Amino acid sequence: EPVLKLATLEGGTVTWELDTITHYGLDTAAGFTLEVMPVAGKSASSVALQAGEVDAIVTDWLWVARMRAEGEDYRFIPYSKSVGGLVVRPEAGLSTLADLKGKKIGIAGGPLDKSWLILQAWAQKEAGFDLAAETEQVFGAPPLIMEAALSGEVDAAINFWHFQAKMEAAGMTTLLSVAEAASDLGLDPETPLLGYVLRGDFVDQNPDLTAALAGASRAAKDKLATDEAAFDRLRPIMRAKSDAQFEALKAGYRAGIPSAAAVDLEAADRMLGLMVELGGAKLMGPARTVPPGTFLSY
Amino acid sequence: MPQIDAPGVPRPVALVSVLLLLGLWWAIAAWLGDPRHAPGPDLVLPRLWEGVVTGTMLPDLGATLGRVVIAFAIAMGIGTALGLLLGVMPALDRWLDPWLTIALNIPALVTIVLCYLWIGLNETAAIAAVAINKIPMVAVMLREGARARDPALGDLARLHQMPALARLRHILLPQLAPHLSAAARAGIALIWKIVLVVEFLGRSNGIGFRIHLDFQMFDIAGVLAHALAFVAIMLAVEWLLLAPLARRANRWRQP
């Protein structure tokens, strides 16, 4: 029985799906064994993939595009289209992006964070101002940004979707979701940003195994989309602090399930084009269009 | 007048002192009244206790401790040898000093990632990364000690043509005892801090792994409980091993 090794953040959103796969035997049903290597952060999973310790990790396809453009063969299987958003405390009295002028925004990740770039582009196009120039930014680790937003140290925060869900559960409101901003900019919100990323040679040598992973993932998604019991089972590893948080996380996950159809290459190209425009070579390296073979579809 | 005690911490004072610190912590936490950001010992210690009693913390503690011990042994051994060599041979030092400065200032992240990439994501790479991070620091500390050694004792050794090992054991190392002691204490702390990063970047167990997970969940009490588990071990090592060793090494000093 072939084994597929996958590194992911222990207790992160990806484990919900992976745990469902292994618990219900979806991997063995597809003819392989899924082996999960828990790691403590995103950097760790990327080290694990580069060091050849695991066959797959979960990350965004823009990274894959950049790596392919640089000559590194990685492939992408869609996993989620969830993106974060910009959240504010209701009592701060902010109702549009323009109200943020002169305020402090906390941003998880860095200045090349995709959500932050898209919101900047939106502000430029829809509201006609330079978000980066007119606000003060604080970059930091996602949990620190969440705390800074909750405590009011920053006036608004851009965070990953599950942190956003927790922040909403704690009473904050979303001023502008990245999905909305993206569609206003002419991007397709159905383009899945996150996915399973595998090394190309592995895919070529194990086409069946790769397909089996895609299948198992889809089966788990289908189960989680409808089966409340399957999600209730996951509640302990989700570490939801309240029912509200649990519901928010559940809704966020379901909303992020991408369609089974193949990724719209044109839409992806548009997104990459915007990223090149906003982030330049620092973000995208030599990639200017989606390199062929980036997306796998089953 | 009272006899001045030999260095090293007699247990009762140390225990009272630790309790005092706990009290202080509790008082500050109670005064701040923000258990999410500043949990007091009443929130943290039960977590620690539970982790130890139910045994959930023990595998991680064991894994981390194992890495710390092995990396410490390697780093102290090589670092001491290198530091002695450089301190005793100025000609060699002139050549290797820039290398040492560079090695000293290579960020831990770089060594760790490169070790994982080249050696693989395994225990060897993890320990190598920690040792490589620590060796230059030990070497720098011991080199200063070796440079400051008493030349008269070296003359004595030369006069009697003492063998290298005897010189090391009876002449050089006793003079370096304060530097060794400082290097050991600072070193074990530093190693444990690097092990945390190493575990974060590429291991699936250990206290560092847990601390980062707790941090992702913003579970400050959990972070502190895991950190304290190791701190407690370090206190035990200090009292049961380092302090008696230091006492022994310092027996000859004027009372």
Added chain:
Amino acid sequence: MPQIDAPGVPRPVALVSVLLLLGLWWAIAAWLGDPRHAPGPDLVLPRLWEGVVTGTMLPDLGATLGRVVIAFAIAMGIGTALGLLLGVMPALDRWLDPWLTIALNIPALVTIVLCYLWIGLNETAAIAAVAINKIPMVAVMLREGARARDPALGDLARLHQMPALARLRHILLPQLAPHLSAAARAGIALIWKIVLVVEFLGRSNGIGFRIHLDFQMFDIAGVLAHALAFVAIMLAVEWLLLAPLARRANRWRQP
């Protein structure tokens, strides 16, 4: 027989030695032939050169350097004072030793996160976090030195009722010079490593911030270029500041 030189690195040898290291690096990189994971100097140095010449690297370098310098000054000052006090007053040491051991072993991540939470995501918190991480290490190193001081010189000071400041300057600090020198070298390296983590967790500029961005893109050459920019500064500090200082402090030693 040749005169043995005073410690400190004369420039020509040091330069040749650095070039040698570069050559070694180049040879290994060429032999591995894996420019993505093991980029040679031919890939890294142009990046460094470009960053410096076009000036894109300078603001980050400046920000990091500023943090390192301020945190270093604070940590060395407080750490030295604390270490001296503990080394000279065994009664105080008996009480504070466990606190020091605990402080020494609190992981950097914990201090950094707590500082950011309590002080805010700002420069003060960043520098406080670094200083708090470093102070116990300096204190431990200086305490060992202070414990090992020569009692006869203390007698001399007492006999002549030398004022405290004169004792510190003429009797205590010169005896501690090797420990201070080790603490400064190891310390500045450690501080810069912690600054990297601090910048990673909550600052929006600095070399550490850039290194982590490069690392996210898995741009090892970029990581190395940024790391080397700082290493180069440290080499300059070593040659222009620390080595001459050490030479001065060691003038009195037998040639």
Added chain:
Amino acid sequence: MISLDLRSKAHGRTQVLGPMRIEVAPGEVLGISGPSGIGKSTLLRIVAGLDTRFDGRLDAPAERAMVFQSPTLLPWRSVLDNITIPTQCRPEAARAMLARVGLAGHEAAWPGQLSLGQARRVALARAFVGTPRMLLMDEPFSSLDADRISDLLTLTQDLIAQHRPAVILASHSAAELDALATRRAHLSGRPAHLDYLETRLRAGS
């Protein structure tokens, strides 16, 4: 005026000195002899106030100078600084005293560049440069040649006559004791006891 009423002094668990009384008036020189290891240095350190872990009472002036049995110089300070820093005397005074002990021209040397006898003379100059009310000398003239010793004995006599400190001199040398001591005592036994020998009167005492 030095006044020591010692009941006992122990190093660890071995009692070194037994009961003894010492009174030295200004201008007086008490010469103490006794075999090696008997307790001379221990006694002098007690009188100097450097060792307070003894059983008894000490009454001694605070303006004190001492010639330790070992030179005890700061290796990282020049010969001149070794005199000016502890005593806080003016550099000219230190220079003059260095010349007086035969070390003119060595002001800038490091102590490590001196011969043992030269180092001992720096220590002598350091003790002699001030105007102490109590002067303790622990074998001050060892490692020196006879000519130099007789020269330094004259210097010491002059200084004592001039500033009139209370002096205790520990020495093995009968010549030194004869030249300087106004009163003599001998340490012997274990624990050591102090026996006063014949007292000679000198001009000015």
Added chain:
Amino acid sequence: MISLDLRSKAHGRTQVLGPMRIEVAPGEVLGISGPSGIGKSTLLRIVAGLDTRFDGRLDAPAERAMVFQSPTLLPWRSVLDNITIPTQCRPEAARAMLARVGLAGHEAAWPGQLSLGQARRVALARAFVGTPRMLLMDEPFSSLDADRISDLLTLTQDLIAQHRPAVILASHSAAELDALATRRAHLSGRPAHLDYLETRLRAGS
């Protein structure tokens, strides 16, 4: 057999010793006197092979022992270990020699617990415990009382007669030189030159 043909020895830029020839046969004792700071210790360190930065030729046996001018003990080793470790002699031999210099019962003490005279005697015992073919003594008997010195002089004479090393003794004390030296020389001048004084023949040399 010690044979030194020295052309010059400088410390830094100052020349300390000028041209001189020294030949000492087994059983012979060359006594060297000279004022403090003239270069006696420098000369002895050259002969001992401890200072090789001189201009000239040295031919000396490798089995050497030296009494340094300062005791030079390992403070972190017991008195007994201070003898057995450098010389690698048997503990019984060390014990016997310690008793011989009057330190029976101090075997377990730390050097820091000794008086200076006691420490110097440990250093003497260390030099005397082996059977060296060359013995260098730099003011070996300072800080000791007359009785002790005469006792140690006898010991030294016995050891020399027994093992017949080539000996150089630097000392300020005419009594010591008279008792031990078979030949005498005096150092003077800057750079110092060596003048041989009257030669007396002793039994066995």
